[in-house]
Amino acid sequence: MSVEHASGRTVDAYARGDEDIAADELWALEAHLETCRVCRDRLAAAVAEQAPAVMALVDTVRSGLEAELSAAPAVPHGRRRRAAGRTARLARRLxxxxxxxxxxxxxxxxxVTVLALVLDLAGPGVATAAGEVSLVLLLAPVLPVLGVAASWSRGLDPAYELTASAPRAGLPLVLRRTTAVLAVLLPVLLVAGWATGVMIAVWLLPCLAFTSATLALGGAVGVTRAAVALVAVWAAVIVAPALAAGRAPFALQSAALPAWALALALGTAVVIARRGAYCALGAHR
Amino acid sequence: MTHRKDHHPMRAVNSADLAPTAYAWEVQARGLTVAAGRNRTAVDGLDLSLGTGVHGLLGPNGAGKTTLIRALATVLRPTAGTLELLGESVGGPGGHRALRRRIGYLPQEFGYYKRFTVREFVEYMAWLKEVPEADIPDAVQRAVERVGLADRADHRMKTLSGGMVRRVGIAQAIVNDPALLLLDEPTVGLDPAQRLRLRQLLQELGMDACVVVSTHLVEDVAAACTDVVLFAEGRLVFQGTPDRLAAAGGPEHVGDSPLERGYSALLLDPRQQRGTW
Incomplete structure (x- = not known):
């Protein structure tokens, strides 16, 4: 953007305190000076040149205040704080x-993931009467759901009402927080999955499907309730029979992948269709 | 030639500030009905028009003040009737992003992050309110100075007293220079001197914004408000200046001040009294 600067004549007249500057010109000049460093510098130079009396007054005041000024704590300035360091910025972004x-x-x-991994590696899987099943495989699909719930729960987020009332609330914030949770947890799960030799897609797809289902259901009944319900269903339908039978359940074999993909697509569609729900108080239950 | 905008504690006047408004009232409700919880109607067929100024929303506990303020903050959707805020109709499924940028809201239960400093918290809220990134540091400094917390700006929230926390709540509400400011019980936890200072701030803000303050303290209204909205069981009982409220009461009514007598004259009308407190 090209900036039009004040003329030298106007700046000089302003520095002298001339009475004959038109009111609108004066207003425009002051509004411009507020935002333009170049013209403020020019004004400072003009004051020194055109109005020595003002300069002398300013110097007297400054020397009178010098002792107090140096003793006063520095006011943190926008630019200085921005340069405060990469860690602070990273923390803020997080x-x-x-x-x-x-x-x-x-x-x-x-x-919990690391614990499951350790148990898996120590004795290969959970030894049951009938055989073994990997704990990482059983837990991986639902663990991120808890993280998503934690970032949307009324009990865990004291500022939930403020967040819900902000313009940034809604689908973008939901996706941002969910992505952040997954970005933190997926690497841990990937390493754990790799260490136990479980195929990635077998747990990753259910994991994403569960996350989207939590958000979709959460729009209606509250994210925390949705997470609790889904984890309970998972424990009852998948984990308990698997531990009893001692082998990976059908739902976690590659034959079930298309069903999980369908669930993921459905969940995502519901979340997008009901995006207005995340700006109201209901989703925070 | 391009210039980076310099930061200056004063805000320059821009075209948006000078543009004429395209609406008659900041808040206009017609037959507004809002449910609190599953099947309790907290606001029941309310007709209300609020313009620039400080409006005291007064009423007994459970009158529906908080529900009304939540509806005005667009976090609760009206179940019936129409609600127009700053000329935009509220009630559709949308998030009202542009509208929300011009609203400031202090909820009754003001939750905050204990580990944040005052400045960090207000910055975070400014970010949530989509204040342009470059304006955030100055907007935060201005808001914190206006509530008199400049010397505490870099203290952690958990070290603050209750009154100071409340003031941080007000700072976050005004950080986006709202045209519609909603404060739900802002005077709770403030000592008398702070209450006086808050009333002064409300009057300043009410010069060019529509400020809605819910309270159950009659004296708050007398001192700071240009307009009183008396509200009971989800319905509008009275709207007018504090003087007119005082005029409604006579010596036969309960109360220690003319306003309190007016309040009891209007609210403790035998037709509305329900026998309890």
């Missing part, structure tokens, strides 16, 4: 993607 209170939950979920 806090904008996740709820500031979600971090401990993510750490807990990651810890």
């Amino acid at each position: 806090s904008r993607s996740l709820t500031p209170t979600a971090a401990p939950w993510l750490a807990m979920i990651a810890a």
Whole structure:
């Protein structure tokens, strides 16, 4: 954008405090000076040249205040704070993607994954009467759901009402927080899956399907309730029979993948269709 | 030649500030009905028009004040009737992004992040309200100064007293220079001196914005509001200046001040009294 600057004549007249500057010109000049450093510098030079009396007054005031000024704590200035460091900026960016209170939950979920991995590696899988099944495989699909719930729960996010009332609330914020949760947890799960030799797609697709289903259901009954319900269903229908039977259930074999893909597509479609729900208070239950 | 905008604590007047408004009232409700919870109607067929100024929303506990303010903040959807805010009709499924950028809201239960400093929290809220990134530091500084917390700006929220936390809540509400400011019980937890200061701030803000303050304290209204909206059981009982509210009461009514007598004259009308408190 090209900027039109004040003329030298106007700046000089302003520095002298001339009475004959028209009111509209004066207003335009002051509005311009507020936003233009170049013209402020020119004004400073003009004051020194055109109005020595003003300059002398300013110097007297400054020398009178010098002692107090140097003793006063520095006011943090926008630019200085921006340069404060990369870590601060990273922390700020993270806090904008996740709820500031979600971090401990993510750490807990990651810890659960590591624990499952350790158990898997120590004795290969859970030894049951009939055989073995990988704990990582059984837990991986539902763990991120807890993270998503943690970033949307009324109990865990004290500022939930403020968040829901903000312009940024809604689908973009939902996706941002969900992506952040997945970005933190998926690498952990990937490493765990790789270490136990489980095929990635077998748990990744159910994991994404569960996450989208939580958000879709959450739009209607609240994300936390949706997460609790889905985890309960998962435990009852998949985990318990698998532990009893001692082998990977059908739902976690490659033959079931198309069904999970369909569930993922459905969940995503519902989330997009009902995106207005995330700007109201209901989704935070 | 391009220039980076310099940061300056004063805000320059821009064309958006000078543009004429295209609506008669900041808030206009017609037959507005809002449900609180599953089947309790908290606001029941309300007709209300609010313009620029400070409006005190007064009423007994459970009158539906919070539900009304939530509907005005667009976090609760009306179940019937029409609601127009700043000329935009509310009620559709949309998120009202552009409208919400011009609303400031302090909820009754003001939740915050204990580990954040005052400045970080207000910055975070400014980001949620889509204040342009380059304007955030100055907007935050202005808001924090207006509520008198400049010296505490870099203290963590958990070290603040209740009154200070409330003031942070007001700072986050005004950080986007809202045209419609909704404050739900802002005076709770403030000591008398802070209450006086808040009333002064409300009067300043009410010069060019529509400020809606819910309260159950009659004296707050007397001091700061240009307009009183008396509200009971989801219905409008009275709207007018504080003087007219005072005029409604006579010596036979309960209360220690003319306003309180007016309040009880209008609310404790035998037809509305329900026998309890």
